Amino acid sequence: MKHYHLMGIGGIGMSGLARILRQDGHSVSGCDREVSELTQKLKREGIRVWQGHGPEHLEGVDVLVASTAIPESEPELVQARTLGIPVWRRIQVVAEILRGGYSLGVTGSHGKTSTTAMLASIFLAAGTDPTVLLGAELRLMGDSARVGQGPYRIAEVDESDPLFRFLELDIAVLTNLEADHVSPDGQPRPNYHPSFAALQEAVQSFAGRAKQVVYNGEARWQLLQELTQGCPRTSFGLHSGDCHAVKVELRPFGSQFELVWRGQVLGTVELQVPGEHNIRNALAAAAAALLAGLPFSAIQQGLAQYSGARRRFERLGQLNGALIVDDYAHNATKLQALLQAARHTGLRVRAVFQPHRFGRSEQEWPLYAQALELADEALILDVYSAGEAPLRLTSAQIAQRIVEHLKAKGRPACYQGWEETLIYLSQSAQPGELILTIGAGNVYKLGRLLASQEAKEVAG
Missing domain, CATH: 3.40.50.720 (NAD(P)-binding Rossmann-like Domain)
Known part of the structure; x- marks a missing residue:
């Protein structure tokens, strides 16, 4: 040892x-x-x-x-x-672990944590005793990692690490691909590819080394079809693909649909997590599980028992009758999908958003602002730097631009500090509201304060 x-x-x-x-x-x-x-x-x-x-x-x-x-x-x-x-590097240890059995790896610009967690839930339901590496804590495991005695190894694969291209998997899952983790100025730095072309090349290498590829075949992600050309592959999508959904019913905090696999309706799937994006995640996980030979009954059970990973539409509690939910969404597409799901709850949506990393936020702030139009009210915090220095825009400038855009669209918005936000929400929260704390930084701590008696003490 x-x-x-x-x-x-x-x-x-x-x-x-x-x-x-x-x-x-x-x-x-x-x-x-x-x-x-x-x-x-x-x-x-x-x-x-x-x-x-x-x-x-x-x-x-x-x-x-x-x-x-x-x-x-x-x-x-x-x-x-x-x-x-x-x-x-971390990915080399992941590779060693995955080589120990039948390996499934999930990557993509968004959805990879939830998709991997759903896969873990399915394999647990099937009684396969899998080993799992996840980028968030999963309630079913009580942790972000699990050591199993079965043959299956399941891992979330972070595309921000350029070395992910060298993994060799039995099944590689590609949820989507955007220019996230791409250097804004072409300069090499940790957790960024020098260009979108370099990221695409890495994805193509990742797919080419896998025995089978599961990819998002929707028109929006046409690029994935090009990058997986020549690979043994299976597509998924909300309404089309080898694995897709019909008779979709969106509910306030979940959904129901029938799963179609290669032209055959296999049966009904129930989800406890909301939004069309989670249906896509479920379809990706189901396709990978079916390719691995698991029965549809395990897929039904695993997806039905999945109640979310930590910081993925995680219900923290209530404050003055308002529901407090925390989510890791940190790029514009994630943010928009989250807020669309939030609107289906029928509650008044109050979004507390903490932008993540200066490189990403300077590029994406107009898209953040556009996504936040879906909220009834937006409270913008300072950028969580994750160790990065500002480039051309300061934290205040990024926040103020988002606020100005939202106010021009008739949406209540403001930029303020943690203490002011905590006091303001503690005093104004009421039944019929959904308060979302959003971002990949430490904003979850604010959500937990709001859901605790401590927030009431600060207010009063």
Whole structure:
């Protein structure tokens, strides 16, 4: 057994790797610049975690695993290379885990977490005891990672890591593809491809190495059809494709539809999560499961019991009769899909949006603003930088442009700080409202405060 040391261990993906490596009998330690709920949880589970990075962490280490966000110039990483300690990126550890069985990997600009979680739920319902690596906590597993004894290995594959192109899978799932995680100025930086063309090339390589490909065949994603040309492939789509839906019934907090597989209606599927985007996610998961040989009854059961991953339309509680929901949506397409689903609840939608990363937000703010037109009220917070420095626009400038657009469209909107937002919503929340905290940063903490008695104390 080896001693693995994980830099950036506080990330949801890296923390999952730490748990799987530890349960496999390896010695595991790690470090992260920030203390978080995840790092505290790892400590309670017996994994040593340092705050901050430093070469002194390397004593006795056999393999150093660095997240994509760790630059090559980081002294701890430099020292590891000097000492001859193998340095792996996260995706290389994922590859090792997936090689251990029949592998299914899900990637795409959005929907990959929910699709992977649905796949995990289906394989759990089938009694296959799968190993799962997910980018969010799944209630059915009680964690973001699961070590199983069965032959199946299921993983969410982050397309922001250029090394994902080298994975070799039994089934690769492509949910969609947009110019997300693309450098705004063509300069190389962590978690960004230098260009959309480079991202497309990586997706094509990823698909070409898989034994079978499941891809979104809807007209909007025509590019995926081109990139998977020549691969053994199966398409899915809301209304067309090898796997599609008919008799769709959207409900306030879920849906029902009949699943069609290669021209044959297999039966009815019930979902506990709302929106057309989740029907698409379910169809992608169902197609992959059918290709892997699972029975439709397991698909029905698995999708019916799936109540969402953490931070994916996660119901946190109520405040003064208003429903508080948190969601990870951090690009414009995710944001629009979320708000469309929210409108189907019939409640007045109040969106608290925290833009994520300066590179993405500077490019996408007009699309954020357009999507937020679907909300009855929008409260814009500062950009969550994720370690990035502003490019041409400051956080305030991005927020103010979104607010100005919304006000021009007749939508109530404002840009303010956390404390002001917390107090304002605590005092104004009422029955018949849906308050959404939205973003990939730390905005979820605000949602949890709103859903707690602490918010009422602040207000009163």
